[in-house]
Each structure stands twice: as C-alpha cells, then as structure tokens.
Amino acid sequence: MSGVEPIPAVAAPVRPGAGPWRQAATRILRNRSALTAGAGLLLIALVCLLAPVYAGSIAHTDPFVSNISGTTVVGGQEVQVLQQSTEGLGLGVTPIGPTGDPGHYLLGADNQGRDVMARLLYGGRNSLLVGVSSALLCCALATVLGVVAGYFGGWIDAVLSRFFDVIWAFPVYLLAICLSVVLLTSGLHLGPVHIDAGSLALPIVIIALIYVPYVARPLRGQVMALRDKEFLHAAVGLGASDLRIMRREVLPNILPTVVVFLPLMTALNMLTESALSFLSVGVQSPDASWGTIINDGLALLYTRPMITIAAGLFVALTAVALNVFGDGVRDALDPNARLRGGA
C-alpha cells in the first residue's frame, strides 16, 4: 500500500512507527467525546437488541398486538389500558400514561393499547437496522461508482457524474417521498431484485440510493487526485490490470474517507428513515420504528405527549451520538480535515 500518505501527528501524540489504522485507533481511544458517544451508541443498540427480553419477561406484552380492551395494574388496582373519559359528557378515550413500573406500561400505552416502551425498543432495532444497512449499502455503491468514475474518467465519468447530478437535482426528502410512495404500492421489481411493498428492505434501498451522490462525489474527486500519483503510474508500468489497481492501490487510499462517512451517513439515514416513517412512507406496519412511533403519538400529543417525546429523544440521542462518534472517527483518520471546524 505504497500510496498511503503519512498522517501528521496533531491532536494527540501517537506511538512512532505504528500503522495508520493503529494510529487512528489510538487517537479515538484518547478522544473522550467520541468514546462517550460510542459507548452511548453501544448501550442504545444493546438495549434495543434486548427488546424481546423486555417485552416477554418484564412487560409481559406483545407490542405488535392490539390490546384495546385490555387491563393492567397500577398501584395495585386493575385499570383499563384505554380509559373512557367519565367526566362531563364522557367524550374521548385516553390511553394509560407513564406508570413508572416496567412491568406495567412504563411509558404508557399508545392508541392500540400497546406498551410504548416495548415498541420503542423494537422500533429502535428497525431504526438502527435501516440506518446502518442503508449507510453500508450507500457507501458500498458510492465507493464502486466513485472509484470507477474517478479512475476511468472520460465518458464513463461523464455519464456517472450526470447521473449524480440528476439525483442531486432533486430535494433529497422530496425524492425519497416520491420513490417511497411509488414503491410502497407495488414493491420494487428490478431484474433479479424483488422487494415486496411493506418490506423493511424498501426504505433501506431508497435511502441508500438517494444519498449515493453525496458520498460518491468526494470519493470520485479523491480518486482523480490519486490518478497522478507515482505509485499508480508504477502499478500501470508493472502491467497491473485496471481492476487490480482499483482494488489494491486506489481502494485502500480512499477507505479512511469511506469509514469516516459511515457513522455520519448512519445518522443522516436514520433521521431520513424517521422522517419518512413519520410521513407513513417509511417503515410499514406491522413493523415499527422511532419514526412510526412519533407518528402514532401525534394524535395523542395533547393528552399523552410522552409517546412522541420518548421516541423523539431516542432519535435525537442516537443521531447526536453517531455524529459525535463520526467526528471522532474523522479526526482520527484525517486530522487535517476541517469539515466541522474541529481538529
């Protein structure tokens, strides 16, 4: 990997002679903000992964089955989960609010009488899954397209760049909503790819696609800069094939940038998923995500704001943690970058 340029030591001293990845790891371990954010992320992910345990063993509830006529226990008394107003004209039905008891609707119930806390944990699994998967898919596609466009140049670059321009020309949320509305009706059937309408894979693919130009563009520029480097000319001179050069010489040099993009794109994609789900064009029932839960809570904003607040807090905390962690990764891998005015 002859082309990796030495990273100047700036923020934190590192052991001389260590490889660039090791140096990056050392820098991250010395970055308290990034470490805290990373730990927070791990905690959120772990808690969400334990959703079935919480629902089955603690809350004793199925968060995907309506429980409109059900009852629960609050302060030793059996009460309806959805409570009919008994005052005045007796209009309206209100779900039970937060009880503080993990075994009995810790954060209250939604309109269907389902445990909000259990749904938040299950919803978190899907939000994180969509965020991470779409970021991985987006970065993978962008890397391939960026490398091909930057390496070959000429008409290939022109075609791919115009493709990026076309996607970039649309407001990102508008494009996502349009694609979602169309694909949610019939699913995605493109050659060998078949994704059913309502499948979780659909928002993953849509979100990944709309952000491809945002990652591919800088990668393309970076590859174009690498094309004039001596190590690349040397590889050509030695008779290496284009594929080999891209794989063995170009890719390793842009990998740190891709790694920097991953957590940032995960945060962005998760927010996009939440927005789409809030608009009912993201994750579809019976699946839930933090976005769908915020949407569920909208109708109860006046009487049971905790549903929306709790889901919103989860989204905000996770996005902040991902961004802080992403900044840490970027600082570690590319200390010269000044994208956010940091190190």
Add this chain to the structure above:
Amino acid sequence: MKRNLPIAAGAALLALSVSACSGASSPAAPAGSAGTADSSQTSPAGFQEQHKGGTLRLQAKSGDGTLDPHINYSNGNWQIFQAMYDGLLAFKKVGGEASYDLVPDLAEAMPQVSPDGRSYTFTLRKGVKFAGGGEVTADDVVASFERIYKVSGPTSGTFYAGIVGAAACVKKPKECTLDKGVVADKAKNTVTINLVEPDSEFPLKLALPHAAVLPKDTPDKDQGTKPIGGTGPYMAVSYDPNKELKLVRNPDFTEWSREAQPQGYPDEIVYSYGLTAEAAVTAVQNGQADWVFDPLPADRLSEIGTKYASQAHVNQLSAFWYLPLNTNLAPFDKPEARQALNWAIDRQAVVKMFGGANVAQPACTLLPPGIPGHADFCDFPQPDLAKAKDLVQQSGTAGQEVAVVVSDDEVSKQIGEYVRSTLEQIGYQAKLKVISTNIHFTYIQNDKNKVQVSVSQWYADYPAASDFLHVLLSCASFRAGSDSSINISGYCDKDIDARMAEAMTLDRTDKNAANAKWGEIDRDLTKASPIIPLFTPKQVDFVSSRVGNYQFHKQFFMLVSQLWVK
C-alpha cells in the same frame, strides 16, 4: 353517500333510545351535563326578533368544492345550501326526529300522486323570489330539472334516472329535454313530474340540494366559485375555497313557510378555511370562531366534554362504518372466512378508537338505528376468537396473506391496524396498507386493485333502507373495473336482489310490511357477511359560548341559519 369526514361525535342523554345490536347501550351522560339532549331540541315557536343580527363565524380546514348545488355532493356544502336554496319539497327545518319529515317548500302543498304512482303534480307558491332575480315560475322548475342532466350532476343517473326522458338526458346531457318528464302548466301554475316506474323514495330525492330550483337562465355548466342566486334567506357574495365563503341576507327573501325555510338569525355567515381542526378548536374555545366543521381531534374530546360541556352537542347520525370484504377474492370469497372476521371483531374496541362509547355505538346491523327497516338483532354479539379460528380452518384459508387497505386519516389507520392485528390472531398473514384519503375511496371500489378488505363509511343520502342495502350490496351496484363501483365487496346474490326489489315495490303500498322485509334482508346479508358493520357514529358539534338555539337536523346536521350569535 360517502362523507368526506369521519365525524367524531359523542354521547348524551338524548336519543339513546336507539339501542345497539348487542344490547350495548351508550351510557347516559352524567346529570347536569349540558349540551346533550340536542336531538330533541326544536326551534322555539316563531322568530325571536331579539336574536336577529351579528356575524356567525364557521371554521373548516378547506372549502368543500364547487358552490353549484346541482353538482356539489359534500355534507359541508349541503349543510350550507339549506340556507341558500329550495326545492319543491324540503325536510322540515327543525331539530330532532321531525327533521326527517317532508314538507312542501316551493310547492304550495304535498304533490298529488297519480293512482299508478308515476306522476307527481305540484302547485307552485306565488311570490317566492330568487336573490337578485325574478319570481320562481314553472319554467324555472323545468329548466332546473333539465340542468341536473346538462351539468352531469353526480346523481343524475341514479336518484333522478326514473324521470321520463332521463335516460336520453344521461346519454346526451347537452341535448337534454324533459318535455314529457317535467311538464309545466303555466296557467295553473303547476309542474307535473312523470316517472317511468313508480318510486316511493322520489319525494325524498326532491328534497335534496341536487333538486334545488335555480333561475332558468343559470348557465348549464358547473358554476364553481360563482354564486348562483337562490330562494333561501341567505346568498353567497364571495367564495374562495382556499380562504372564505361569505353569505349575507337575501334582500328578496320573505318567509313563506317556517317549517320549510325559516328566516335566519345572523346577518352574515362567514365560513373561513385554512385552520387545522386542532387550531379551530382552540379558536372556538377562545371565542374567535363559533363552530368547527372538521372532526374534532381525538385528544381534545375529553377536554371539550369536561371543560366545555355546555358548548358541545352530541347527536346520533344515520350512518355506519364498516369493513367491505371482497367476496370475489381469496380468502373472503369463502363465507366462512367472512364470518370468521365478523366473529373476531370486537366492536366495543373499535368504538374506543373512534372516541368511546359516548361518541359511537357498536353496530351489528347494516341499517343504522333511525333508518326505516332497522331491526334490532345481533348475530355476532361478542368477539369469539376461538370460533373465528375454527371458521378460518373450515374455510381452508388459514395462513393466507391479507392486506388491509385504509385511508390515512387517524381513525381509519387505527381501525386498520386493529383489523390487521385481529386477522393475524385468527390465522392469516396480515399487513396494513395506508393510502391517501384523496384516492382511497375510488381505489377500494375498483376490483382491478384487488383490495381484500378495507375500512369505509356510509352516510345516508336520505332516510331509506334501499340507500344502504340496495346501494351497497345489489348486483347492479357492482361495476367491474370501475372506480365508481359502490358495491365494494362485489357481492351479488340474485335472490337478495329480487327480495330488495320486492321490498321497494311493497314500500308504495305497505310501509310496515316493507320495513319488515328490509329487516329480514338486513339479517340475511349480515349472516352472509359481505360487509362487517362496525359502529354507528355520532356527531359532536363544538360551538362557541355565545352561540344559542342549536338545533340538529338528522339529514343536514346543525341548522346554521338558526344559530343565535346575538
């Protein structure tokens, strides 16, 4: 009539004589809760001069389309049209049960009906004037009936298809002439309407806004936002569906029948558009508006029912919410599968989603209480999941995929999610498909879209059993591949069809026998379960503290012109 609003309404002491199938009656509202017994409220005798004047401020999220009474088919504008237009007959403009009574309006008296039931002769009142125009004549009546077809009115091919010459008018609207169907005798000042076949419901159809009498020189095209001068106590002076509809007193109006068209109280009625229901409720609470048209937000109902009980009015509607099951598509092509879902649905639970027991009543019958022919029975009284699962097994459809297609309004989404969950519980693989309210109603009607089950509502066009059973479930109401196939289930039973025709014929001679027959048909249809009734809704009207003389009309809802703001 599919209404454009899922009306949330609440309970009351009032007309809870209407008992639901399962014997589940709505609980009586607590003593002292004002604003409850509204349906029984009737107008005070005579006009109360001291309450005349002021501006009534109504609020809605958006306008309800064209202001042309021959074309508009929305409950929002039908309500307003009551103060602007008249037909030959009218539903009595009072609150309560009497509001379903027909009275002569532009006609002097109820029509003389020929022995064969095919001719209705009306003598017109003298001295009734159009706003800014001349006196109402027989020519205006003839021209108005022809205009129904010339503008291709939405009910020209249904409600008024029985008039002699109507068939040709429906085919070639621009060349429409009803010279044999609607005959004027200027000397006698009479109009005779001739029908191809007797139609016992025809007088009811004459009292709807689509049969309003307009000036004969009204252009034969949709007038859109351009007001047409009517004979009512108010006339529109401006209309922008995105901003405001303004009505002022019709200077040419003189009260000719308090029952048919009473003089109005406010000097002006201003209908403002743009606020969300949430914001409009707050405006009414603050006294900045007098009434909210849109369904009240579910999370505000409790507050309105407690803090503003005296300003809330709750009334039973002639309507029901239901699940149409596609009887031509698996799994609901099997009667056992349809009955399984009928057994599995917990109607009390669905009622909770609509706002609770004081806002809706569980429904077991297809004919809502108050509609002639309604019979008290309940063949699917309580949810029985075990029985439902057995029926699913018997039908051989267990494990099949079912998509529940609902519109994106909050109540429909909630019900859809519940139905999805219930289908899963009885052995299907169910998913929810939410589509825009703008396209939902036409989408679920077209059998090409292969909708298996959906959530829909039906509000009475007029009080008749046929407006529910014949319209929703007759063979003729199903049109393959059409967006306008109101028999959403695609259900067709020739025997039931024949019995419905028999009931309609019987209605002309023996109403009691006809009603009994409709009740039997209702029961047999309920057993066959092509549609599953969920609940009959109530209307909750929330008015400002200054509003008085609230009256609820069963056909056209709150009588806007009779409200006091002074």
